[in-house]
Amino acid sequence: MNLETKIGKITLRNPLILASGVLGSSYSSLNRIYNSGFGAVITKSIGIDERKGNPNPSVFFLHEIKSAINSVGLANPGYKLYREELKILIEKEVPTIVSIFGGNIDEFSEVLEGLDDLPFLCFELNLSCPNTEKEGLAVGTDPQLVYEITKEMQKRTSKPIWVKLTPNITDIFEIAEAAIKGGASALVAINTLKAMIIDIYSKKPILGFKRGGLSGAAIKPIGIRFVYDLFERFGETIPIVGVGGINSGYDVIEYLLAGASAVEVGTAIGIKYPENKTNLFIQQIKKYMHEQKVESISELIGGAHND
Amino acid sequence: MTKYFHNSKPEMCKIIKIMEENEDTRTFSIKLPFTPKKPKPGQFVMLWVPGIDEFPIGVAGIKDQILELCVAKVGEGTKALFELEQGDLVGIRGFFGKAFRIKKSITHIIVGGGYGMPPLKYLIEEIIKGRTEQDEIFVFEGARTKEKLLYVELLEKWKKEKKIDFFPFTDDGSYGKKGFPTEGVKEYLNKDNEKSVVIYSAGPEKMMKILFDICKNYNHIIDIQMSLADRHMRCGFGLCGACVVDPEGLRICVDGPVFSREQLEKMDDFGNYSRLPSGKKEEI
Numbered sequence: 061m062n063l064e065t066k067i068g069k070i071t072l073r074n075p076l077i078l079a080s081g082v083l084g085s086s087y088s089s090l091n092r093i094y095n096s097g098f099g100a101v102i103t104k105s106i107g108i109d110e111r112k113g114n115p116n117p118s119v120f121f122l123h124e125i126k127s128a129i130n131s132v133g134l135a136n137p138g139y140k141l142y143r144e145e146l147k148i149l150i151e152k153e154v155p156t157i158v159s160i161f162g163g164n165i166d167e168f169s170e171v172l173e174g175l176d177d178l179p180f181l182c183f184e185l186n187l188s189c190p191n192t193e194k195e196g197l198a199v200g201t202d203p204q205l206v207y208e209i210t211k212e213m214q215k216r217t218s219k220p221i222w223v224k225l226t227p228n229i230t231d232i233f234e235i236a237e238a239a240i241k242g243g244a245s246a247l248v249a250i251n252t253l254k255a256m257i258i259d260i261y262s263k264k265p266i267l268g269f270k271r272g273g274l275s276g277a278a279i280k281p282i283g284i285r286f287v288y289d290l291f292e293r294f295g296e297t298i299p300i301v302g303v304g305g306i307n308s309g310y311d312v313i314e315y316l317l318a319g320a321s322a323v324e325v326g327t328a329i330g331i332k333y334p335e336n337k338t339n340l341f342i343q344q345i346k347k348y349m350h351e352q353k354v355e356s357i358s359e360l361i362g363g364a365h366n367d
Numbered sequence: 368m369t370k371y372f373h374n375s376k377p378e379m380c381k382i383i384k385i386m387e388e389n390e391d392t393r394t395f396s397i398k399l400p401f402t403p404k405k406p407k408p409g410q411f412v413m414l415w416v417p418g419i420d421e422f423p424i425g426v427a428g429i430k431d432q433i434l435e436l437c438v439a440k441v442g443e444g445t446k447a448l449f450e451l452e453q454g455d456l457v458g459i460r461g462f463f464g465k466a467f468r469i470k471k472s473i474t475h476i477i478v479g480g481g482y483g484m485p486p487l488k489y490l491i492e493e494i495i496k497g498r499t500e501q502d503e504i505f506v507f508e509g510a511r512t513k514e515k516l517l518y519v520e521l522l523e524k525w526k527k528e529k530k531i532d533f534f535p536f537t538d539d540g541s542y543g544k545k546g547f548p549t550e551g552v553k554e555y556l557n558k559d560n561e562k563s564v565v566i567y568s569a570g571p572e573k574m575m576k577i578l579f580d581i582c583k584n585y586n587h588i589i590d591i592q593m594s595l596a597d598r599h600m601r602c603g604f605g606l607c608g609a610c611v612v613d614p615e616g617l618r619i620c621v622d623g624p625v626f627s628r629e630q631l632e633k634m635d636d637f638g639n640y641s642r643l644p645s646g647k648k649e650e651i
Contacts, residue, residue, distance in 0.1 A: 083608035083616070085646035092616030104608070104646065112644040116421035116444075117413070119602035120460060123375035128606060135609075137647040261379040262417035262456055330606025332621050 061349050063342070065099070065357040067299045067321045068220055068245045070181055072099030072155060075312060075357055076341060079303055079326035080105055080159035080184060080224075081132065083334075087148040090156065093329065096338040099322065100155040103142070105186040107161050108170055110138040115268030121330070122257070126307065127276030128327045129255050131269035134161060134186075139174045146178050157222070161186040163199070165212050172213055182219045185209065188226030188251040200226040200251075203238040210242025220245035222301065227279075227286060228254050236290055240298055247294070248301040248324065249286040253279055276327040280305025284318050291319020291362050309344025316357065317364040372403050374604050377415045377458025383433070385453060389514050391440040392482070393449065397457065399432045407466030408490035409569075409625040411596055412436070413603045415458030416451070420444025423600050423620075425486035425569070426462065434459070437485035437517070463603045464624045467592050469494055472501035473563045476555070478548050478578055480509045483570025484517040486594060490567060491522075495530050503562070504531040507551045509574070513542035549578045560587050569594040572651050576638025579631055593631060596624035598641050609644065612636040 063074035076098045083089035084104035094101050113135025121128050136142065139160075149156045158180055162168035172183060187200035187209065199205050206223070214221050223239040225232060227250040236247055252273025257266045265271070283304025290300050302320030306312055307328045315323045331337060354360060372378065384396035406412075406426045414436065415421040422444050428435035440449050451457070467490050469475075475494055479487040487506075494504055510516040516535055519542070526533040534551045535543030544551065556564070566582050568575050568591075575593045582588050598619050601609040605621035612619065613635045617626070631637050640648045 082606060083611065083618075085608045085642065086611045086613060086616065088613040088616035089608050089611040089618070090616075091614075110645045110647055116601060117377070117415055117458075119607045120376055120413075121374045121602075121604060121606075123373040128602075130602075130607070132601065132607060135645050137643075137645045141647055257376060259377065259379060259417065259458065262458075264418045266376060266415070266458070268420065327606065330602065330604055332605065334605070 061346060062356045063345065065322050067301060070220060072322060074099040074342065074345070075316065075320075075322040076338070077157070077301065077322055077324045078102055078329065079324035080186065081130070082326040082329055085136070087145040090149055091152055091154050093334060093338075094154045096335040097342055098338060100157055100181060102157040102159050102184055102324065103146070104136055105134055105159040105161045106136050106139050106142045106171060106175070107134060108138060108167055110141070111136055117266055118268055120266070122276070125276070125278040127274055127278040127305070128330065129257055129267065129272045129274050130252070131267040131272035133269060139171045143175065143178065146175065146180060150179055156180040157182050157184050159184045159186050159224075165209055168209055168213055169216060172216055176217045176219065180219075182222060182245065183213065183217065184222040184224055184248060185213060186224055188224055188228070200235065201229050203234045206235050207238035207242045210239050210244050214243035222246040222248050224248040224251055225286075226251050227282060232286060232289065233293055236294060240294060244298065246299045246301055246321075247290055248303060249290055250279070250283050250304050253282065275305070277305045277307050280311060284314060287315060287318040287320050288364065292365060295319055295362055295365070309341040310348065312341060312345055313348050313360060316360040317362070319362045319365065321361055372459075372461055375460070377413070377421070377460050379456045380434070380459050382451060382453055382455050382457060388437060388517055392437060392517060394427065394435055394437045395448070397434045397436060397459065399434055399459065402431050403462075405429060406462035408493050409466035409486055409594055410462040410464050411624065412459050412461030412463065413600070414438075414448070415460070416444055416447045417456065417458060419447040421458070423463075423596055423603065425594070425596055426489055427485035428489045428492065439482045460603060463620055464596070465622065467567050467594075467625050469497065470565045470590065471497070472499050473565055473589070474503045474505065476505045476507070476552060476564055476566050478507045478552055478566065478568040478570070480548065480570030480574045481515065482597070483568070483594065484508060486596070487567065487569050488518050488521070491525070491531065495525070505534070505555065506531050507534045507536065507548035509536040509548035509570075511538045513537055516542055547574065549574060549581060552578060553581050556582070556585050560585060562587065564588045566591045568592070569596070572597065572638050572641070579638070583628070583632070591628040591631065592625050594624045595619050595626060595637070599644050609642070609646070611642075
């Protein structure tokens with residue numbers, strides 16, 4: 061049985077990728093999660109300047125729906141300082157994907173060019189963070205901007221460019237098409253869903269930024285639908301990376317069957333012993349493959365489309 | 368049946384009493400919606416001042432439904448908390464983190480500085496409750512001035528009742544000995560090195576680093592437990608990564624805040640740098 065998977069030119073030892081935004085501020089936590097058994101890790105989204113993000117509360121869990129809501133707001137130290145974390149990850153041979161964000165082409169370019177000399181796997185463009193006023197969301201919902209940014213970034217680097225899509229949109233095909241036309245190497249779906257929680261006693265929104273994004277089990281069926289739709293339309297053209305609410309190895313299988321070549325896992329890792337969770341995921345994937353007499357991950361990708 | 372605080376959104380709780388500890392420190396008694404599984408000394412809650420801020424605060428004590436939190440006015444959030452009155456609501460998430468592990472039949476040396484004292488006060492209470500005849504408790508507390516020393520009356524009372532031995536230190540000599548509590552610990556360790564000792568500490572990281580460097584040289588110290596709770600946190604449950612320390616990727620909020628000698632020895636950050644909300648490293 062082989063858990064290796066290919067996303068375009070990139071081969072990973074298994075389909076588990078740590079999603080951006082989770083444990084991604086320091087090399088040490090990214091290294092820890094990779095060593096727990098993941099196939100690759102993605103950094104926190106990195107921009108030009110240091111950003112402290114939004115005030116607390118900025119992340120909390122919603123027990124009843126096994127989900128998390130956050131409004132961290134792209135806190136990051138800026139690409140110049142983050143290089144130091146990346147260098148250590150590369151030295152430790154951790155397959156690393158760098159998530160970058162910007163408000164326009166120039167900003168994306170500066171970050172990309174400021175990091176591109178380091179030999180990591182690829183870039184993921186965060187075009188869709190719902191936790192900032194200007195950057196991210198506005199960019200990710202405008203097909204023309206998505207096309208231009210993807211095209212310009214692709215021109216500036218020989219590394220693959222993955223484009224992370226927002227679910228907070230009427231027509232995902234339009235945006236996906238723009239990313240493909242711009243030269244994206246993979247589509248990543250989905251980012252968090254716009255969400256909000258109000259405390260009924262103090263009558264105040266709980267998040268410091270008031271509005272936030274939802275991740276975790278509650279959004280899994282939504283992610284599956286997006287991946288299924290994207291695979292149906294573009295499965296022949298471009299690999300898809302599935303994200304949203306994965307909390308078991310069986311959830312990973314479900315995303316593969318919907319059409320993902322790999323998956324990103326985030327919220328499920330926010331527990332006491334992430335190492336145990338990773339082991340469980342791998343065991344469950346193997347168990348399923350054994351039971352179903354599946355030899356390789358590639359046999360599963362898009363498996364739910366064979367009617 | 369024991370009820371747990373689930374890791375979920377803030378539980379809204381009423382402030383039922385506010386006690387002034389000194390000019391910038393107050394103890395808030397907060398009524399929880401039910402009697403939870405008892406938190407252990409060293410664990411913390413995320414305290415939400417609605418509409419303003421949320422920050423980690425170590426548990427200073429609990430009796431049934433009444434949670435005791437001792438807070439110093441240090442920033443916008445705590446300033447807003449000090450404007451609240453009895454009857455007002457705050458949000459509580461928790462209880463988070465690894466607690467102090469109380470060893471039995473040994474010498475307990477508790478070293479606190481400034482705002483590290485509230486969880487240590489709770490720890491001392493719990494050690495006293497479960498003590499055997501072999502347990503000895505030595506408390507070393509340091510602060511800038513007499514006014515800044517926390518729980519002096521209580522600790523002097525326990526000393527009088529022979530429950531503990533208490534050694535206060537102030538920078539200006541206005542109470543106890545002039546100097547730092549670390550010096551007192553060193554003196555004690557040089558005098559008596561027969562019995563097994565566990566060091567428990569919370570407070571400024573610089574002080575704890577000095578203490579750690581002193582203590583690691585004594586063979587009869589069987590563990591050194593220090594709380595690094597005084598760092599920037601967001602989620603409190605190990606998801607966001609804001610409080611990660613190098614090189615092992617331990618998270619203060621779930622793998623700590625209380626760390627063991629073995630963990631502290633390997634920790635590059637300890638006493639050297641912490642991370643700002645942006646993730647940028649800042650020297651301590």
